[in-house]
Amino acid sequence: MYEKERQELVDKISKNGITDVYVLKAISEVERHKFVPEALLPHAYKDVALPIGYGQTISQPYTVAFMTQSLKVQPDSKILEIGTGSGYQAALLYRMGAKVYSIERQFEIYDRTRKLLDELEIRVNTKCGDGTIGWEEFAPFDGILVTAGSPNVPPSLQKQLAVGGKLVIPVGDKVSQKLRIVTKVDVDKFETVDIPEFVFVPLIGKEGWKQQ
Numbered sequence: 001m002y003e004k005e006r007q008e009l010v011d012k013i014s015k016n017g018i019t020d021v022y023v024l025k026a027i028s029e030v031e032r033h034k035f036v037p038e039a040l041l042p043h044a045y046k047d048v049a050l051p052i053g054y055g056q057t058i059s060q061p062y063t064v065a066f067m068t069q070s071l072k073v074q075p076d077s078k079i080l081e082i083g084t085g086s087g088y089q090a091a092l093l094y095r096m097g098a099k100v101y102s103i104e105r106q107f108e109i110y111d112r113t114r115k116l117l118d119e120l121e122i123r124v125n126t127k128c129g130d131g132t133i134g135w136e137e138f139a140p141f142d143g144i145l146v147t148a149g150s151p152n153v154p155p156s157l158q159k160q161l162a163v164g165g166k167l168v169i170p171v172g173d174k175v176s177q178k179l180r181i182v183t184k185v186d187v188d189k190f191e192t193v194d195i196p197e198f199v200f201v202p203l204i205g206k207e208g209w210k211q212q
């Protein structure tokens with residue numbers, strides 16, 4: 001179902017500058033319509049963010065593609081995602097061959113998405129909790145992807161990144177953010193690139209925003 005719409009979406013985001021063939025392939029394969037509320041099915045393949053309930057959103061496909069491309073995922077990379085939300089981003093990473101760990105703060109969203117991922121046989125490790133402090137038990141990660149906007153880069157996430165790994169995180173105020181790509185070049189050495197103008201829901205937690 002929706003193959004034509006999915007292909008049109010791939011064409012659109014590749015025209016807008018996404019070049020990583022593995023990212024584009026994953027987008028052509030993962031059924032985004034399974035991750036959006038039923039009432040929004042006709043909009044599932046538009047290049048827009050959509051509400052998923054509880055004040056949260058499934059991110060815009062272009063943004064998801066851009067962040068995933070920035071991570072430089074290899075098959076077997078160990079990736080930590082903060083903000084499971086609908087599960088769509090986690091599903092893409094899984095499709096690209098990554099070992100995925102994903103944390104969601106809101107129990108209702110965590111619970112619903114956990115069931116959906118099981119149903120779709122998408123094998124990612126999930127937990128409900130505050131992702132700003134990372135997931136120490138499975139660190140270090142080859143890549144960390146934060147899908148909510150933060151006032152700063154949480155130090156715990158920098159610590160849990162493997163040397164050579166990348167952390168992709170929207171940083172800014174609550175209205176708009178830059179996408180920050182942090183590469184850990186050595187144990188205590190980081191290189192940073194900022195890309196302007198992205199909009200995300202807030203990252204709430206110990207090392208993020210204190211409240212909504």
Ligand code: SAH
Pocket residue numbers: 056057058059082083084085086087088089090103104105106109129130131132147148201202203204205206208
């Ligand atoms: N990756 C998601 C995007 C979800 S929006 C997708 O593909 O659909 C961001 C999500 O981050 C929301 O569900 C929100 O509840 C969650 N979130 C916010 N702060 C968080 C935190 N500190 N830890 C984990 N999840 C958090």
